[in-house]
Amino acid sequence: MTTHHQPTAGHCPAHEQAPPPTGPIPIYGDAFTADPHATYRRLRARGPIVPVEISPRVYGYLAVTYRAAVYLLGNTPARFVKDPQRWAALRQGQVPADSPARMMMQPRDNALWKDGPEHIRLRHAITSALARVDTHALATTVARIADQLIDAFAPAGQADLVAQYSDPLPMLTVFELFGCPQELGSRIVGAVTRVFDGGADASQANAELEDACLELTHLKRHRPGRDVATHLIAAGLTDAEMVQTILLLIGAAAPPTSNHIGNGLRRVLTDARFAGSVRDGVRPLADALDEVLWDNPPVPNYSPLYALGRQTFEGVYLEQGYPILVSFAAANGDPLLAVAPGARAGNRGHLAFSAGVHACPAPDLARIIAETALERILDRLAGFDLDVPETELHNRPGTFLAGLTGLPVRFQPSTRLRPVER
Template sequence: MTTHPQPSAGQCPAHEQTPPTTGPNPIYGDAFSADPHATYRRLRAQGPIVPVEISPGVYGYLAVTYRAAVYLLRNTPSRFAKDPRHWEALRLGQVPADSPALMMMQPRDNALWKDGPEHTRLRNAINTAVAQVDTHALAAAVTGIADQLIDTFAATGQADMVAQYSDPLPMLTVINMFGCSQELGMRIVGAVTRLFDGADVEQANAELEAACLELTHLKRRAPGRDVASYLIAAGLTDAEMVQTILLVIGAAAPPTSNLVGNGLRRVLTDPSFAGSVHAGVRPVTDALEEVLWDNPPVPNYSPLYAIGQQSYEGVDLWPGYPILVSFAAANGDPTLVVAPGARAGNKGHLAFSAGVHGCPAPDLGRLIAETALERVLDRLPGLDLAVPENELHNRPGTFLAGLTALPVRFQPDTRLAPHGR
């Protein structure tokens, strides 16, 4: 078994990892964002769980094999806690206030960061709320939103499907689900996206919490048939409402935006999908499932903390350090028996996490993404990339995986004016 001296609070854990490393492995920055899977392969060669630098000056571990990821998630909370109060550097005030990791990993009054009975209570409130969503009405709402967005560019014969479609569609859909105005909803989702991207995180967090509190007060005065009102009916306090709205919208909108964008890229560039999906031979669900395997929208997250010193396959895990799960690295683990061409219909991936903190409503995310892709393929004949695939670039960041832009061309719809109906 590999052993380590107890590290100091500011020291990288497992600094004597075998095989030895010359320093912490960063999972941020331009090189990582350009080709994260190259980083995952290098880390996987070092072990199943390896020391990393999550953001500048913030150290922890990253699980990079499927077995290790499942072990961590299935042993939460018996061996690994979610509560960030176990994070030693945070407790000692050593995490920079403007750190992207801090805003994504700090304690919040919602189910994601709780253990035991408190987690169960808050999780049940979310389960009850999302269970009341009418999926038929949701599909109809997504179709209407998709058509409105497509109408704005269908006559031009070209578009950026990220900025003009995959980014706004899930945002507008979630706004509809929460029953709030477009202006308030866009403030919430815009701030969530900035948190995921690590942009101006302190200001984004403050704006997000203020907007979520405004929505809470609005729904207490005038409840409706929407997710926010259902959460209030479950008995959540204002503080819990703010952080639960933040959690649900954060889990629903930016990741689904990336799933739509990456799914469309897959349809347009993968020979096994291009053409066949347009002809209706192979459903878009297959393309989306491949994306969930190969390029999950949330590649690295679910911070955990060892309860006492733990060991996994010879790697010592010291308490006090966050252990992130790399869903992207786990899904790409070469020891998995699922071949890349045989993943359609196989939901064994970890794109929606697993265990007691797994996504409570993956089918709603799938429904939004499937409907969005189907409307694009129905409405835009001759759809194709407008640039070579090697000119497509990933968004920077540790916690979210998506494209900065997806330029396309298609046959213009002459029935529409260039600026919509």
């Protein structure tokens, strides 16, 4: 049954925070982490856009059907905007400073949180900088980094592919794209991961992240190079805009891609439809990775939006002043979709890269990193298999990221390095 949420009589969202939307369901905690899709099914049974508790005492809505997600994203900024200043609880000081939701949803001086001309200007700077990335050179860089990581654990015959491969590989790749020294880059990506994970130290992680991004900005202003950070500076971004844009791009490139690689490796290792075919060259790795983007997108819930004026969708009233998140994971799993689960390999109709004016500006770069990462490890390791039962694999906690805590594998020990084809 669709839930109707009526506005509070006499409520003025510009001056006071309304009570939480009726019956919010948590999208955090142990039960959610263990089986998020069970929560999505429960939410979807209540309607297309449903009241949720995003983190403790932080309330909003979550779009859980494909139609609702596309409607919200397609009507931004006409009916829904990104500006977090419209978040009444934040404006009134009711969101705890250390709230995981605050770290992920507070105002930032970058394209993700802007509407209209400011969004166009800042997004153009990003797309122009990323368009200058040589995709062939990127694939070669990823392959080189992958081989270095594999060489470190190949003689042992066993490894945790999250800690030793999928986590560091995108991070090291991003360092090179931004012309960032490794020590500084480690600080940036470590802090980004802590912000995404939404732990108790998220506020401290955010402060460390902004300090490190400012340090990189100053470094590139004094020592420009042929890298993404230098191209952003050339586009005329201020220091404040640089800090938040670097934060945005590294946050979008490293932790989500790490999770996508880990989830993709899990799919290849555990799903008979892929375990044989991709290794035999019959079915492309891209198909396995696209199916993972349908079933388990690395950013399952995000894209906070705010209603402009009175808005309803399929009978659901959306009260102003509350964030409306899009669940890409729930939308992709909507049983009303015409695309059956068995037909999703190679299908790119999913919402893992969002949609509309705020869609991911460079999905092809993310695909290159993930596909090359899987290609190299499948090419290098013989007898490659899980070292624990699949039931012992666990999800990382958190609302905004979906990935594994570990992926133990075994394989035939090897010290031989195959040269990267150039």
